[in-house]
Amino acid sequence: MSIGSQGNEELIERARRVTAAEVYDIGTRFPSVFVEAEGPWMRDVEGARLLDVTAASGALLLGNRHPSVVRAITECISRYGTVFASTLSLPRIELAERLCERYPAAEKVVFTKTGSEATTTAIRLARAATGRDLILTSGYHGWHDWHLGFLEIGYDAGNRVACFGYSEAALERMLTEFTGRVAGVVVTPEPAWFGADYYRRLSALCARHGVPFIIDEVITSLRYGPRGLNGSGEVPADLITMSKGLANGHSIAAIMGKRELMDAYDAAGIAGTYTREVPPMAAALAVLDELADGSAHEHCVRLGQTLMDGMRDILAEVGIPAFVGGPPMMFDVVVPSEALSWDIYRAAYDYGAYFEDSGTQMITTSYTESDVDHALTAFEKGARKVAATTSVEPGELGADRMAEFAAEAFGGALTDNERVRARTEETIQQIAAHTGA
Numbered sequence: 001m002s003i004g005s006q007g008n009e010e011l012i013e014r015a016r017r018v019t020a021a022e023v024y025d026i027g028t029r030f031p032s033v034f035v036e037a038e039g040p041w042m043r044d045v046e047g048a049r050l051l052d053v054t055a056a057s058g059a060l061l062l063g064n065r066h067p068s069v070v071r072a073i074t075e076c077i078s079r080y081g082t083v084f085a086s087t088l089s090l091p092r093i094e095l096a097e098r099l100c101e102r103y104p105a106a107e108k109v110v111f112t113k114t115g116s117e118a119t120t121t122a123i124r125l126a127r128a129a130t131g132r133d134l135i136l137t138s139g140y141h142g143w144h145d146w147h148l149g150f151l152e153i154g155y156d157a158g159n160r161v162a163c164f165g166y167s168e169a170a171l172e173r174m175l176t177e178f179t180g181r182v183a184g185v186v187v188t189p190e191p192a193w194f195g196a197d198y199y200r201r202l203s204a205l206c207a208r209h210g211v212p213f214i215i216d217e218v219i220t221s222l223r224y225g226p227r228g229l230n231g232s233g234e235v236p237a238d239l240i241t242m243s244k245g246l247a248n249g250h251s252i253a254a255i256m257g258k259r260e261l262m263d264a265y266d267a268a269g270i271a272g273t274y275t276r277e278v279p280p281m282a283a284a285l286a287v288l289d290e291l292a293d294g295s296a297h298e299h300c301v302r303l304g305q306t307l308m309d310g311m312r313d314i315l316a317e318v319g320i321p322a323f324v325g326g327p328p329m330m331f332d333v334v335v336p337s338e339a340l341s342w343d344i345y346r347a348a349y350d351y352g353a354y355f356e357d358s359g360t361q362m363i364t365t366s367y368t369e370s371d372v373d374h375a376l377t378a379f380e381k382g383a384r385k386v387a388a389t390t391s392v393e394p395g396e397l398g399a400d401r402m403a404e405f406a407a408e409a410f411g412g413a414l415t416d417n418e419r420v421r422a423r424t425e426e427t428i429q430q431i432a433a434h435t436g437a
Contacts, residue, residue, distance in 0.1 A: 213236070252277075
């Protein structure tokens with residue numbers, strides 16, 4: 001791709017006519033059409049260079065065009081091919097073995113192309129292995145139909161899925177009430193909001209009720225420490241999913257778990273032509289080689305901590321209340337309103353940094369200290385510009401805003417209040433009414 005005669009706005013209008021979704025592709029993005037990226041840097045059609053502080057929404061771990069990954073992909077295609085008649089290939093077997101060595105929960109591994117497919121596969125496995133159908137869930141697990149109601153405690157009768165909103169009390173009530181009906185509990189870690197001890201308690205609760213515990217580690221598997229919540233966080237699980245970063249931007253996802261659950265693959269009726277595509281598996285093996293000695297993670301954690309601390313200090317200095325927390329490789333930044341968040345990051349974009357406007361920032365191992373300095377400089381200029389023209393009440397970020405963010409971002413109920421208890425009881429009644437329990 002090369003820079004053409006049309007600028008960003010003209011190309012966005014072209015996209016609007018033939019391909020773009022108005023909100024997903026345009027309304028929630030900053031106005032660049034990119035033609036090139038290397039390491040953490042991107043270049044748009046007008047020649048502007050922008051630092052990616054989103055890690056391509058977490059898809060990248062090592063940065064764009066990492067030499068080891070490029071070499072693995074090109075060698076795989078040129079010497080061996082892309083896809084075979086059989087689902088089994090040597091890279092698939094080797095990658096499964098490496099993942100089994102890496103994650104405590106992994107006794108067997110199967111592959112899909114995306115995180116949404118991986119989580120859907122996990123619940124299909126749990127249902128087929130247990131012979132039960134009710135799924136209890138918290139958090140975002142992709143765009144498939146089975147969990148569209150993830151932002152509210154409630155029951156989806158058509159898909160037999162109940163959301164417990166990260167409430168331990170709600171989960172315990174549901175497990176107690178429907179013992180023998182629950183096929184699995186699946187939760188996406190939100191490490192800025194709930195520590196590893198919280199997930200250990202959920203795991204233990206599931207174990208007491210004889211229910212498979214599934215951790216959706218599509219993002220956290222390589223960002224919550226080198227081995228995710230399951231390994232680095234020492235949270236027992238029966239199944240885990242992973243995807244983002246595994247092949248450094250190439251499309252692959254893994255479902256790992258206990259043998260008795262994984263062996264339900266045939267009974268669950270799972271299939272897919274492109275699960276046999278070989279180059280992403282070669283890329284994933286190259287990524288794991290890069291991570292082997294631990295230095296890549298140490299580097300990323302150090303620089304991520306510097307970025308996180310710097311953004312917190314800048315917001316405090318310009319008088320914008322904020323919460324900044326989480327693991328250094330995937331931390332959350334919450335300010336008094338979503339609109340204010342957008343304004344700050346939109347201003348930072350004008351100074352050369354592309355932040356995630358929702359507030360979750362991620363870096364890659366390709367970052368250098370000067371890249372972090374650039375990100376902080378752009379963020380400070382943007383924050384100062386917005387603070388100078390916006391009336392913001394000084395002080396600490398209120399609990400109401402924290403609760404609002406959690407509810408809107410991942411459906412989290414941070415306190416066991418009267419509303420949560422009422423929604424829990426309503427959900428239990430809905431499940432009972434539709435299942436005859």
